[in-house]
Amino acid sequence: VKLTYSPLDLDIATHRIIETANFLDSKGWTPATSSNFSQRLDNNYCAITVSGKHKGRLTPDDIMVVDFQGNPQDEKKPSAETLLHTSLYAKNPDIGAVLHTHSLNSTLLTLVTENSSWKLADYELLKAFNGISTHESSIEFPIFANTQDIASLAAEVMEYLQKKNPCWGYLIKGHGVYTWGKDMAETLRHLEAIEYLIQCELEVMRIKGKK
Numbered sequence: 001v002k003l004t005y006s007p008l009d010l011d012i013a014t015h016r017i018i019e020t021a022n023f024l025d026s027k028g029w030t031p032a033t034s035s036n037f038s039q040r041l042d043n044n045y046c047a048i049t050v051s052g053k054h055k056g057r058l059t060p061d062d063i064m065v066v067d068f069q070g071n072p073q074d075e076k077k078p079s080a081e082t083l084l085h086t087s088l089y090a091k092n093p094d095i096g097a098v099l100h101t102h103s104l105n106s107t108l109l110t111l112v113t114e115n116s117s118w119k120l121a122d123y124e125l126l127k128a129f130n131g132i133s134t135h136e137s138s139i140e141f142p143i144f145a146n147t148q149d150i151a152s153l154a155a156e157v158m159e160y161l162q163k164k165n166p167c168w169g170y171l172i173k174g175h176g177v178y179t180w181g182k183d184m185a186e187t188l189r190h191l192e193a194i195e196y197l198i199q200c201e202l203e204v205m206r207i208k209g210k211k
């Protein structure tokens with residue numbers, strides 16, 4: 001992890017975030033200005049999408065820098081959910097990027113289950129998650145209640161991560177999904193795997209007609 005980022009680092013992160021946002025929008029996972037994306041710059045700062053912009057039409061001006069307490073480093077307005085990104089970077093130096101979407105399927109899954117977590121086993125695609133080398137694994141994504149009190153949700157997530165390690169992401173009820181990884185490529189791989197696996201689970205429920 002760099003001690004201090006350079007203007008070039010910010011440029012690279014900005015373009016990586018925009019490129020990723022365009023891809024996620026093309027998948028239909030970021031409806032109606034929802035979702036937010038970030039990339040670590042160094043030990044204290046990350047680049048993150050500003051509040052309220054459509055994620056399929058971002059320009060470099062729609063990316064800003066915040067510190068890991070969520071404080072803006074310029075005049076732009078950060079996403080309301082900034083703390084859910086920065087608290088991850090502050091806690092774990094191995095986290096290089098964080099993606100959050102409001103995809104239809106991640107929202108649906110949280111609405112058809114009463115469980116406080118989503119447990120998965122025996123899928124070949126579990127191997128997409130960092131550290132998993134066989135389908136004979138079981139992994140778990142916690143499902144947190146939705147809230148507008150982002151500081152308390154961030155604290156709840158951090159408390160969970162103290163107990164459960166490794167953890168690759170979480171769901172928020174009626175809201176969407178958060179995932180992270182060592183860099184943007186790994187984080188994107190995690191998100192695509194989560195989306196695929198959620199779709200599998202929902203299709204199985206439909207076919208079998210049960211929850």
Ligand SMILES: [Zn+2]
Pocket residue numbers: 034035036081100101102175176
């Ligand atoms: Zn959100």
